[in-house]
Each structure stands twice: as C-alpha cells, then as structure tokens.
Amino acid sequence: xxxxxxxxxxxxxxxxxxxxxxxxxxxxxxxxxxxxxxxxxxxxxxxxxxxxxxxxxxxxxxxxxxxxxxxxxxxxxxxxxxxxxxxxxxxxxxxxxxxxxxxxxxxxxxxxxxxxxxxxxxxxxxxxxxxxxxxxxxxxxxxxxxxxxxxxxxxxxxxxxxxxxxxxxxxxxxxxxxxxxxxxxxxxxxxxxxxxxxxxxxxxxxxxxxxxxxxxxxxxxxxxxxxxxxxxxxxxxxxxxxxxxxxxxxxxxxxxxxx
Ligand code: NAD
Numbered sequence: 476x477x478x479x480x481x482x483x484x485x486x487x488x489x490x491x492x493x494x495x496x497x498x499x500x501x502x503x504x505x506x507x508x509x510x511x512x513x514x515x516x517x518x519x520x521x522x523x524x525x526x527x528x529x530x531x532x533x534x535x536x537x538x539x540x541x542x543x544x545x546x547x548x549x550x551x552x553x554x555x556x557x558x559x560x561x562x563x564x565x566x567x568x569x570x571x572x573x574x575x576x577x578x579x580x581x582x583x584x585x586x587x588x589x590x591x592x593x594x595x596x597x598x599x600x601x602x603x604x605x606x607x608x609x610x611x612x613x614x615x616x617x618x619x620x621x622x623x624x625x626x627x628x629x630x631x632x633x634x635x636x637x638x639x640x641x642x643x644x645x646x647x648x649x650x651x652x653x654x655x656x657x658x659x660x661x662x663x664x665x666x667x668x669x670x671x672x673x674x675x676x677x678x679x680x681x682x683x684x685x686x687x688x689x690x691x692x693x694x695x696x697x698x699x700x701x702x703x704x705x706x707x708x709x710x711x712x713x714x715x716x717x718x719x720x721x722x723x724x725x726x727x728x729x730x731x732x733x734x
Contacts, residue, residue: 479712482507485561489541490568492519494666498700499707504532511554513539541568541594551601561605563711566595566615576629584630591634610653612711615642617658619730646720655719662726664698694727
C-alpha cells in the first residue's frame with residue numbers, strides 16, 4: 476500500500492515552472508495527482524510537465540499572474556472543471572526583494588504585497604468553494620523570514636508574516652469543512668531564486684558567495700527543492716490528518732540552531 480498516494484486528486488501548484496514549485500509538482504504528480512501549474516512562465520512550466528510525464532504523471536499549464544484576480548479566478552475555475560472539485564492547493568509562487576526599510580521604495584513594497592500576499596489571498600479565495608464539498612488541503616509557502624530577523628528583507632519579511640497570518644485564519648475558519656491549512660517556512664533552498672539573488676547582488680563573486688552562504692547554514696549546505704517537496708507531500712497526504720494551522724520550518728537548523 477502506498478500511504479502517500481494522491482490518486483484521483485487534483486492539485487493546484489502556483490509557481491510550478493521553477494525551483495521549489497517544480498519539485499512539488501513533480502513529487503505530487505508522481506503520487507498520482509493531476510497537477511495544474513499556475514505560473515506566468517510557459518517555457519518553465521513545459522519543462523516541469525516534461526519531467527512529470529517522464530515519471531508517468533499528468534500536468535497541465537494554466538498561464539496566470541496570481542496578482543491579477545481575474546486570471547486567478549479563470550484558472551482555478553477551469554481546473555475545477557465540470558465536477559467543480561479541487562483537492563490540494565499549493566500557494567508556492569513568490570518573489571523577493573533585498574533591502575532594509577530605508578532602501579525599500581513604496582513601489583517595491585506594493586509589488587511584493589501584490590504577488591506574495593494578494594496572490595495567496597486570491598488563490599485561496601477562489602479555490603476554497605471547490606474544496607468545501609469534499610474537504611482538502613492548502614499549503615502556503617512562507618519563509619523563516621517571517622519568524623527570524625533576516626538582514627535586508629524588510630518587504631519580503633512583511634509578506635511572509637502575512638502568509639502565516641492568513642494560514643492560521645483560514646485553518647480556523649474551515650475546520651468544519653475538513654480543509655486543513657498549513658504553511659511551510661523554508662530556510663535557504665538552492666533554486667533560481669537564490670541564483671538570481673547572488674547574480675544581482677554579488678556579480679562575479681557568485682561561487683564564493685554561494686560557498687559562504689552554504690557554510691553559514693547550521694547543517695553546512697542549502698536545502699534542495701525536493702526536500703521541501705517531500706514535506707509538502709507528507710502534509711498533503713492523509714497521514715497528516717491531525718495537522719492544521721501549523722507552520723513548519725525546513726531550514727537545516729537555521730531558525731533555532733544559529734547561535
Ligand atoms: P523561483 O524563483 O525559483 O520560482 C518562483 C516561481 O514563481 C517562478 O516559476 C515564477 O515564474 C513564479 N511566479 C513569480 N511571480 C508570479 C506571479 N505573479 N504569478 C504566477 N507565478 C509567479 O523561487 P523558489 O526559490 O522556488 O521559491 C518558491 C517559494 O518559496 C517562494 O514563495 C519563496 O518566497 C519561497 N522561499 C524560497 C526560499 C529559497 O531559499 N529559495 C526560502 C524561503 C522561502
């Protein structure tokens with residue numbers, strides 16, 4: 476018996492064209508879920524779907540900017556289909572911004588808020604009616620930046636704290652509908668998100684900075700997208716039936732052991 480089977484489940488994964496979202500899409504599809512990737516990056520989504528198909532799974536791309544409500548509503552409605560049903564919602568898409576409060580422009584703040592907060596709000600608001608009949612699982616990607624002071628992450632930390640707050644609120648409000656809502660707070664995970672950060676902020680020294688960042692993690696390296704995806708899989712499965720309203724750090728010890 477496969478205790479993590481997601482056969483006959485329909486999953487939405489935002490940001491499934493890259494990094495952690497790609498790994499989540501592949502892992503969920505491998506367990507039998509039909510995965511709908513909501514992202515703006517079609518090329519990346521096609522690469523994810525090719526990997527899914529190599530493992531015998533099914534993935535569908537829905538081009539969608541999660542910061543635009545109409546695009547979210549249309550994508551979610553079409554994924555729910557005539558049976559008006561969804562089972563798993565993974566709010567993974569997110570963007571970063573580097574800077575303390577003085578270096579954060581109002582435009583930066585608004586942009587981060589639009590994607591990382593409003594995007595998660597729009598997806599949950601649109602999807603919950605399709606989870607209510609049969610119950611379901613929502614997982615929101617927060618960050619340890621919500622609970623630990625991280626240098627030069629003013630706007631980003633604000634958005635991820637909001638993700639934790641929205642998660643708790645939804646978990647509480649939908650207990651009676653058998654909808655479990657949790658969030659995950661990764662530490663540093665090696666994805667294009669981190670590669671872009673190094674390229675932009677340390678041009679020409681990316682490798683040195685990568686080594687330095689890796690060594691600064693208590694466990695001595697950055698996380699791998701698949702490691703986060705495995706936690707997502709567990710939380711989506713019926714094996715996690717007692718877990719709702721929680722925030723899981725997956726950070727190689729960063730938030731508790733860095734002293
Ligand atoms: P990534 O940049 O590799 O992938 C992000 C994906 O989101 C991309 O496919 C991108 O096209 C998509 N996306 C961005 N804006 C979008 C929008 N408006 N609408 C739809 N799709 C959009 O990033 P990643 O490292 O895989 O990060 C995934 C999530 O994990 C993010 O929410 C991030 O904040 C969080 N996180 C990452 C790390 C890390 O170290 N990588 C640490 C903590 C939290």
